[in-house]
Amino acid sequence: MIIVTSGTKYTDVDVLACATAYSDLLNLLNKPATAVLYGPLNASITKTVKSWKLNYKSRHSPKPKDCFVLVDTSNPDVFLNKVNLDNVIEIYDHHFGWEKYWSAKLGRNSHIEHVGACATLIWEEFRKKKLTNKVSKTSARLLLTAIVSNTLNFKSSVTINRDKNAYKELSKYARLGNNWAQKYFREVEENVYQNPDASLKNDSKGLSDIAIGQIELWDSSKFFSKYLPIAKKVLTGFGNPKWFLTSPSISEGVNYIYSENDEVKFLLSKHIGAKFEGDIGKTRKLWLRKEILKVLNL
Numbered sequence: 001m002i003i004v005t006s007g008t009k010y011t012d013v014d015v016l017a018c019a020t021a022y023s024d025l026l027n028l029l030n031k032p033a034t035a036v037l038y039g040p041l042n043a044s045i046t047k048t049v050k051s052w053k054l055n056y057k058s059r060h061s062p063k064p065k066d067c068f069v070l071v072d073t074s075n076p077d078v079f080l081n082k083v084n085l086d087n088v089i090e091i092y093d094h095h096f097g098w099e100k101y102w103s104a105k106l107g108r109n110s111h112i113e114h115v116g117a118c119a120t121l122i123w124e125e126f127r128k129k130k131l132t133n134k135v136s137k138t139s140a141r142l143l144l145t146a147i148v149s150n151t152l153n154f155k156s157s158v159t160i161n162r163d164k165n166a167y168k169e170l171s172k173y174a175r176l177g178n179n180w181a182q183k184y185f186r187e188v189e190e191n192v193y194q195n196p197d198a199s200l201k202n203d204s205k206g207l208s209d210i211a212i213g214q215i216e217l218w219d220s221s222k223f224f225s226k227y228l229p230i231a232k233k234v235l236t237g238f239g240n241p242k243w244f245l246t247s248p249s250i251s252e253g254v255n256y257i258y259s260e261n262d263e264v265k266f267l268l269s270k271h272i273g274a275k276f277e278g279d280i281g282k283t284r285k286l287w288l289r290k291e292i293l294k295v296l297n298l
């Protein structure tokens with residue numbers, strides 16, 4: 001049996017899409033496979049996504065003969081004791097840092113590439129095997145949604161044409177309609193508002209120089225009019241006077257920033273062109289946190 005799996009900490013929509021669609025593809029090729037996802041589902045897996053016919057296991061006791069395919073992550077530490085690294089036969093990922101480790105281990109079966117969503121790599125495998133017209137509706141829907149989610153609806157600069165092409169082809173099989181991206185991000189937003197504290201905590205980083213909170217929303221203006229006290233509480237909790245909240249507002253293609261520290265405001269004005277009125281700033285394009293960290297040299 002081939003187990004298609006990912007990290008054990010949490011399962012996001014890209015992980016879910018890649019694991020289920022790739023195990024479908026292996027089964028189409030007469031290689032018995034199953035998706036196994038140990039981590040709990042996070043806010044990116046919305047109620048509509050859950051209503052599709054999802055086909056994965058959340059538990060599995062690996063047998064010595066099981067082989068593994070890893071998706072959407074490549075750091076060997078995140079598989080805990082669930083994966084025998086010597087029995088890994090293939091990996092697909094779009095994160096950086098472990099390319100050499102995997103290419104030494106797997107050679108051409110290591111597929112770590114700089115695309116917006118790992119789902120794009122999995123769809124390209126359907127294309128290579130000439131099985132695009134055999135994709136299940138659920139797998140097509142999951143892969144398409146993962147691309148929309150990971151690229152922030154194509155507005156993030158990690159997006160490349162390969163993501164757009166995959167999306168275009170998948171939309172024929174997914175049949176989700178033109179408004180799906182908006183509907184999907186609204187649902188993610190509902191999940192965030194049900195538990196803003198936890199959502200913020202799960203997406204904040206206390207670096208030695210600065211604490212940074214991030215919250216990705218379809219329309220951040222609503223969050224900014226209501227939830228700043230919660231954000232302040234979470235971010236001051238890192239014990240550093242230098243903190244800011246960045247919130248990509250996907251529908252507008254800009255970020256809202258919140259900071260009460262003049263030095264931080266100055267840096268963000270200078271490096272990402274944020275225009276501040278009081279403690280609230282706004283950028284002119286959409287910035288991922290990892291891009292902000294890069295320009296700030298953090």
Ligand SMILES: [Mn+2]
Nearest residue numbers: 014072118150
């Ligand atoms: Mn991903």
